[in-house]
Amino acid sequence: MSATIVPENNLHYPVLLKEVLSIISPQNGGTFIDCTFGQGGYSKKILQFPKAKVIAFDRDQRSKLIADKLKKKFKDRFEFFNRKFSEIDNIKTSDQIKGIIFDLGFSYSQIKDPSIGLSFNHKGKLNMKMGLNKFSAQDIIKNLSANELEKIFKYYGEEKHSKMISKKIVKERKYKEILTEDLVDIINLTKKNYTKKNKSTKIFQALRILVNNEISELILGLSKSSNLISNNGVIAVVSFHSIEDKICKFFFNEISSLRKVSRYLPINNFNDVSFNLIKKKPITPSITEIEKNAPSRSAKLRAVKRSGTNKIDTGFIFQKFKFLLEIEKITSKL
Ligand SMILES: C[S@@+](CC[C@H](N)C(=O)[O-])C[C@H]1O[C@@H](n2cnc3c(N)ncnc32)[C@H](O)[C@@H]1O
Numbered sequence: 001m002s003a004t005i006v007p008e009n010n011l012h013y014p015v016l017l018k019e020v021l022s023i024i025s026p027q028n029g030g031t032f033i034d035c036t037f038g039q040g041g042y043s044k045k046i047l048q049f050p051k052a053k054v055i056a057f058d059r060d061q062r063s064k065l066i067a068d069k070l071k072k073k074f075k076d077r078f079e080f081f082n083r084k085f086s087e088i089d090n091i092k093t094s095d096q097i098k099g100i101i102f103d104l105g106f107s108y109s110q111i112k113d114p115s116i117g118l119s120f121n122h123k124g125k126l127n128m129k130m131g132l133n134k135f136s137a138q139d140i141i142k143n144l145s146a147n148e149l150e151k152i153f154k155y156y157g158e159e160k161h162s163k164m165i166s167k168k169i170v171k172e173r174k175y176k177e178i179l180t181e182d183l184v185d186i187i188n189l190t191k192k193n194y195t196k197k198n199k200s201t202k203i204f205q206a207l208r209i210l211v212n213n214e215i216s217e218l219i220l221g222l223s224k225s226s227n228l229i230s231n232n233g234v235i236a237v238v239s240f241h242s243i244e245d246k247i248c249k250f251f252f253n254e255i256s257s258l259r260k261v262s263r264y265l266p267i268n269n270f271n272d273v274s275f276n277l278i279k280k281k282p283i284t285p286s287i288t289e290i291e292k293n294a295p296s297r298s299a300k301l302r303a304v305k306r307s308g309t310n311k312i313d314t315g316f317i318f319q320k321f322k323f324l325l326e327i328e329k330i331t332s333k334l
Contacts (some may be wrong), residue, residue, distance in 0.1 A: 012108040013293040014041025016238055016301045019283050021045060023303050024234050026052040029100030033057070033228075035221060037086035038107040040066045043078070046125060046130065053077045056094065057085045060213075061132035072287060077243050084132055086220035089228060096230040102237045106130060106208075114319060118208060120200035123181045128204075128211040135334040137207040141178050146170045148330050155327055156215075156243065157206030162189045165203060210331065215324045218244060222251050223314035226275070229306050234278070236303040244326070245282070245300050251317050252277060278303040301309045 020042060025245035026032060029051025034043045037056035040063075045071070047050050054077065056067060061232050067080030081091070085102065090113065110130060115138065126137040140152070146166040153162035168186045172178060178186075184200050191199045201219045224234050235252075255275040282300035290297045316326065 015296045024099035031095035032099040036103045037063050047074050056080045059084045060158040086217050088226045098233045100235045102224045105240045115152045120184050128208045130212050137211050153206045157202035157215040159202040179207045227311050231309050234305050238301050240298050248302050275304040
């Protein structure tokens with residue numbers, strides 16, 4: 001579930017870059033939306049092709065510093081918005097959108113920044129806000145009930161020890177503010193058996209997903225993209241954990257021609273428009289890429305190509321993942 005890390009030069013290593021480029025074909029020109037600009041790894045490559053334009057989004061305002069430099073170089077071909085990609089439909093352009101890319105999760109600079117507190121290796125206040133957030137991980141740990149915490153850890157972290165960990169948090173917080181290192185201690189004391197992954201991975205994943213509303217962001221992003229992408233355009237998603245991949249796989253399978261008779265889509269949705277899976281199975285990094293950048297091993301790339309121009313009704317995806325979306329509502333009182 002972790003993102004893309006290259007320790008040598010402090011730069012984010014864009015995962016599956018070659019594969020993404022070969023799917024979206026920027027060499028032929030056109031307008032592309034990079035929904036997760038980060039350090040600009042994908043955008044910079046696309047802009048190397050003289051007829052290509054990029055509209056980029058990132059919720060983290062630190063990305064704007066990198067984007068500003070790119071804007072100086074590519075004035076008319078690059079635009080950056082410090083917004084969440086769930087607002088992708090707010091862009092004002094008459095261009096045909098040839099490709100929309102999502103490289104989900106967090107960047108190297110974000111995981112390395114102790115003030116964001118995404119990593120269980122850091123010490124200090126719990127935070128996890130990537131930008132444009134309403135509440136932090138500390139607000140969750142401090143204010144939600146044991147039952148609510150359990151639900152979050154169980155469904156967003158797929159953590160087997162959710163109940164015990166939640167109870168211990170509620171007990172511990174009566175005496176002191178729970179900092180990152182305290183949460184790690186609670187998890188380590190609860191999960192005594194050896195695990196291959198760091199014991200804190202799942203709980204930290206769950207908190208990050210909730211703090212950044214990652215479920216609704218992804219569902220809205222995909223749903224809006226499917227009606228924004230032009231005829232023959234491609235939507236490509238690189239995901240890092242099983243919940244993201246499950247949502248993406250389901251959505252792409254449903255809208256693709258592989259399942260013409262969908263249980264979720266009205267039949268007439270397919271009269272004028274269909275999507276085709278670029279590949280049935282997800283594309284994963286090569287051994288060479290994993291050797292260069294170990295965290296890329298959990299990356300999965302899925303993509304669909306659109307044919308047709310009519311709008312499709314995407315209500316089915318909100319229905320399918322209603323339960324995960326409902327969990328976000330727990331935070332309405334924060
Ligand atoms: C894995 S990094 C992308 C790295 C980028 N492809 C590169 O090569 O530099 C993910 C980025 O997506 C951003 N992000 C995550 N969720 C977002 C959302 N809902 N809307 C906009 N940006 C988001 C994060 O702030 C982070 O910078």
